[in-house]
């Protein structure tokens with residue numbers, strides 16, 4: 599099966615500053631992928647590499663099996679909605695659609711008009727007079743009507759209020775199902791991803807901290823609670839992602855494929871939010887300590 603995104607040792611530096619380091623991924627097509635991480639983690643850099651707006655400093659990247667800078671045929675396969683949902687302030691909604699039709703060989707005009715009507719956007723209204731949510735919807739319409747195989751969105755809902763954000767994400771999911779799109783979207787809000795993504799990549803400090811199908815990640819991460827214990831004494835197959843301690847008790851988030859038999863632990867499930875937050879904290883230096891350790 600074609601990979602939606604494949605990278606090998608991918609890195610990007612701005613001068614001496616590493617924005618993305620040693621990124622190796624192989625994500626099958628057909629997923630809705632959430633790229634999550636704190637500000638400055640390297641999300642936009644990875645997305646710009648994926649659409650050919652940046653060239654790598656090291657390593658390789660292919661998107662849908664093609665090189666991002668392979669030219670118009672590759673561009674037609676990948677839709678990109680950049681950060682701040684770019685629209686042209688002086689152009690009307692209808693003019694945006696005409697512009698989209700002219701620029702994109704696979705443009706689906708019926709789809710674009712249908713979406714504009716359904717969303718209640720006035721075709722004569724200029725983008726400058728639309729609300730933030732309406733502009734985001736217009737940008738999404740332009741991305742979807744291009745009929746790409748993969749739609750990449752950089753923080754599409756960052757500027758929206760919670761209700762508009764939820765509506766946008768729902769609409770995106772419907773469009774994804776209806777048009778069999780793969781999606782790669784970035785956010786630093788875990789709640790945006792929880793209901794929508796079936797694959798996550800957590801970036802922090804320019805590196806991939808964890809990635810995989812949500813279902814598989816949740817099945818292999820557990821919260822262990824029990825008498826205070828040094829995480830270093832856990833069995834070899836149990837990787838401690840985070841640890842917090844009180845005087846008497848330890849709470850660990852542990853990654854393991856094996857069952858946990860130690861009767862001292864109470865084993866609990868974790869949510870996607872718990873998992874992402876545990877990996878999102880800035881990692882400890884190159885040592886074996888957990889990604890997050892809290893002492894109280």
Ligand SMILES: Nc1ncnc2c1ncn2[C@@H]1O[C@H](COP(=O)(O)OP(=O)(O)OP(=O)(O)O)[C@@H](O)[C@H]1O
Pocket residue numbers: 612615616617635636637638639640641642643644786
């Ligand atoms: N053009 C540039 N020149 C120099 N440094 C840059 C440039 N663009 C980004 N950076 C730096 O690279 C790092 C990664 O930036 P990037 O925009 O990819 O992060 P991000 O995860 O998208 O952040 P945010 O969530 O704030 O948008 C940051 O430290 C940023 O300051």
